[in-house]
Amino acid sequence: MTKGKEPIIRNFHLVCIVNLVVGIIIQFSDESEFSVDMSKIELTHIPRDLSPKTKVLDMSQNYISEIHLSDISFLIELKVLRLSHNRIQCLDFSVFKFNQDLEYLDLSYNQLQKISCHPVMSLKHLDLSFNDFDVLPICKEFGKLTQLNFLGLSATKLKQLDILPIAHLKLGYILLDLEGYYVKENEVESLQIPSTKILHLVFPPNSLFSLQVNISVNIIECLQLTNVKLNEDNCKVLIKFLSDIIRGPNLLNFTLSHMATTWKCFIRVLEFFWPRPVEYLNIYNLTIVGSINKEDFTYSKTTLKALKIEHITHTVFIFSKTALYRAFSEMNIMMLTLSDTTFIHMLCPHTLSTFKFLNFTNNVFTDSIFQECSTLVKLETLILQKNDLENLFKIGLMTKQMPSLKILDVSWNSLQYNTQDGLCTWVGSIVVLNMSSNMLTDSVFRCLPPRVNVLDLHSNRIRSIPEDVNHLEALRELNVAFNSLTKLPGCGAMSSLSVLIIEYNSISNPPGDFFQNCQKMRSIRAGNNPFQCTCELRDFIQSVGQAPSEVVEGWPDSYVCDYPESSKGTPLKDFHVSPLSCNTALLIVTIVVTVLVLAITVTTLCVYFDVPWYLRMVCQWTQTRRRARNIPLEELQRTVQFHAFISYSDHDSAWVKNELLPNLEKEDIRVCLHERNFIPGKSIVENIINCIEKSYKSIFVLSPNFVQSEWCHYELYFAHHNLFHEGSNNLILILLEPIPQDNIPSKYHKLKALMTQRTYLEWPKEKSKHGLFWANIIAAFNAKLTLVTENSDEKDPT
Structure with a gap:
């Protein structure tokens, strides 16, 4: 048998453990702030650096051999002390004299041989079982422990005199360890146990049941025997022992734990209990040895209500199954449990x-x-x-x-x-x-x-709950957790549904009208699902927020976003999305209105700031620069004397001399003007042709005055002829003032064609636009062009 009071107590039936003092442990286990667990860490003494406010101290399963006053005297608020499974050999209870609140003391499974007593009046639970005492470790001071409810004892000898100090106490639980009990042959002693609700006797694990002591108790409600090993010969010994201890009508619950017996003896034990006043019979870890044959057993009238047998094993595998199963199936009791067996x-x-x-x-x-x-x-x-x-x-x-x-x-x-x-x-x-x-x-x-x-x-x-199920009108509680459901079920076919557990599924978008369709719902657990935090979830979150807090269990901790990644791990209660982004129609109307307003605003600004003009001028500049770069330098390297020939009307000479010439010449652009560069003695036509041929570009200043000048028309004609003759791009048209098409004489058809086919530059009236205008003019000239002076072969680089 594995030593340990915990598994022994665990096997007790519920009727017995209702009044256990183990409740003291539960009472303080929640005070985690003042609870210290230092078990299983190989300590040899109790540490001195514990907080004086410690209330629960677990020092079990260490190597502690002594306890001194200085070890625990400063723990003045200590209520629970566990020292089981250590190496303590002797103990003076005076070490606890300053622990006036100590209620729970576990010293089981040590090597205690003697104790020196001192009253610890607050004790409710004292466990001295599974130690090395020769006689029962009961001091006269124990008789003053009026609050004591649990008492665990062990001894190799039992004497009635040893138990007298506590004979008057009314205990709730007595654990008597008899594993080391020894008595001389033919020497029988009697032991009167004080009245108690629960009596637990632990016998030697590897010996046949052979108890040479008459144990009796006046009042007892629950009795448990652990380590009961029987054969055909000593089966009567157990029955006689039970006959002596089960006398009054108060014993309602009887438990046999770790029982090994023959099938025949087992039937005899059942036969013994059947007419007794016991109501609950529990057998844990039952081993059937030997053969299993039919045994005559008439189930007489009984007060037994329940038989519970857990974990049955047998050492033979060929046996009468009818004998085994029929022994249980014919029982005339109300409750039968046969669990953890090979049946x-x-x-x-x-x-x-x-x-x-x-x-x-x-x-x-x-x-x-x-x-x-x-x-x-x-x-x-x-x-x-x-x-x-x-x-x-x-x-x-x-x-x-x-x-x-x-x-x-x-x-x-x-x-x-x-x-x-x-x-x-x-x-x-x-x-x-x-x-x-x-x-x-x-x-x-x-x-x-x-x-x-x-x-x-x-x-x-x-994966889903069919919607056409038509026979679940009475269903009130449904648990479908840990499945693969993708949506919450409706309550149409389950009109009475009030409790729904659907956590740990694959629900991503529960409907927002769930609580409207399930108005009888008083509890729902839908957490730990992969919620998609999108617009579809918005209505559900709102409905959950409006529901009473006790209806949606686990809210908000178990309800978190799983998708999208940006929201993963976000609690649903903290997920917010604007109504606009979730309303498609409203979103479209908003976008259209915004675009219209923006378009009107941009148009207005463009008109106000004349943006089209700027854009047009930038495009012209870009095109001009691109054409200038794309024309090979060899094609431009011809003998020219001027960068530009300017043709204009005398009425526009003021603009040419005050605006055009200064801006061109400051960029080192050599300009040809008729009044200063025409050669005297030559005809006007010859001078025009000569100047156009010696100029890289021809600039024409267009205005209504230009249209009225016949000489300007000649200059334009020859320049246009030169354009097509050489395939160059040497015309620059500047529109100084607007020229209505109707005002251009029909004989000037070339001017009409040029204004239609070629891009011209408009002279802006606003001074802020002049910079861009001049940039477009300058961009038409190649800086690497080589000019020669008249009557000289010397090159003049610009």
Whole structure:
């Protein structure tokens, strides 16, 4: 047996542990701020640097051998001290004299041989069991511990005199360790145990039950025996011991833990308890040795309500299964639990059974269990958890002849439902059905009891809940957590649904009108789903915010965004999106209006600041620069004397001399003017032709005055002729003033054609635009062009 009070206490039935003093531990376990756990870290003494406000101190499973006053005297608020599983050999209780609030002291599983007593009046729980005491370690000072509720003791010898100091106390729990108990042969002693609600006796684990002491107790409600090893010979020893200790009608609960026995002796033990006033019989870790044969046992009238056997093993594998199963199936009790066994079947009772509760958890039962069984008419609860069930259709047939069945648990199996098996048949009385942790799919909703109120389908393979299910009007609670559902179910087919657990699924966009459609909903757990925090989720978040806080469980911690990445991990309550971005029609109207307003604004600004003119001038400048770069330098290297020949009307001479010439000449552009560069003696036509041929560019200043000048027309004609003759791009048209097309004489058709086909530069009236105008003019000239002076071959680079 593995030593440890924890597993021993754990096996106690609920009826016994209601009044356990272990509640003291629970009381202080929540005070984590003042709780210190220093167990299992190989300490040899209690540290001195603990906080004086420490209330719970766990020093168990270390190597502490001594406790001194200075170790714990400063812990004046200490209430719980665990020192089990150490190496303490002796203890003076005076070390606790300054710990006036100490209520829980665990010194079990040490090497204590003697103690020196000092009253610690506040103690409610004192455990000295599983130590090396020769006699019971009970001091006379223990008789003053009026608040004491739990007392654990151990000794190799038992004497009534040793127990007298506490005979008057009314304890709640007495644990008596008899693993080291020894008595001489034929020497029998008697021990009167003080009245207690719970008495727990631990016997040697590897020896046959052979107790040479008559133990009796006046008042006892729960009795537990641990390490009971029996054979055919000493079976009567146990029965005699039980006969002596079970006398009054107060013993309601009896527990045998770690029991090894023959099948025949086991039946005799059951036979002993059947007429006794015990109501609850619990057997944990039962081992059947030897053969299993049919034993005659008539189940007489009994007050026993429940038999619970957990973890049954047997050492032989060839035996009469009928003898084994029939011994349990014919019992005339209300509740039977046979769990964690290797049972592969259970027989149907021969006669009408009294069973109301059957628990066969963790066996190897198959779908054939209780088929065509008509004697379980009183059965209300059937638990077949963790078996080998596979066919849900057969499970439904099994219940057909159980008219009182209300609760059915078939979880943790391999159940599936194939619609080809036909319509499921269930008894109509089932109201609670647990089919969690199986292999069920969406089709399970076609195979449910008609009046089920509570349905547990978590941890299956369900992807969706059919909307046309028409027989779930009575369903109030539904658990479909840990499936693959992608949306919240509607309440149309489940009009009474009030509790829904649907967490850990694949729901990304729950509908915003869920609470409107499910007005009876009083509790929903839908957290831990991959919520997509988009516009579709906005209405759901608003509806959750309007619902009472107790309705949406886990809110807001379990409800976080999973998509998009930018919002991942954001709580839904902190996710906000504007109504505009979620309303498509409103968004379109807003965009259109914004674009229109922007377009009108831009147009107005463009008109006001004459932006088109600027754009046109920039485009012209860019094109001019590109043409200048694209023309090879060799083609430009011809003998010219001027960068530009300027043709203008005498009426526009003031602008030419005051504006055009200064801006060109400051950029080292050599200009040819008729009044200073025409050669006397030559005709005007010859001078015009000569100047145009000797100039890289021809600039024409266009205005209504230009149109009226016939000589200007000649200059334009020759320049245009030169353009086509040489294939160059040597014309620059400057529109000084607007010229209406109607004002241009028809004989000036070349001027009309040029103004239509070629880009001209308009002289802006605003001074702010002059800079861009001159930049366009200058861009037309190549800086690498070489000029020669008249009557000289000397080059003049510019």
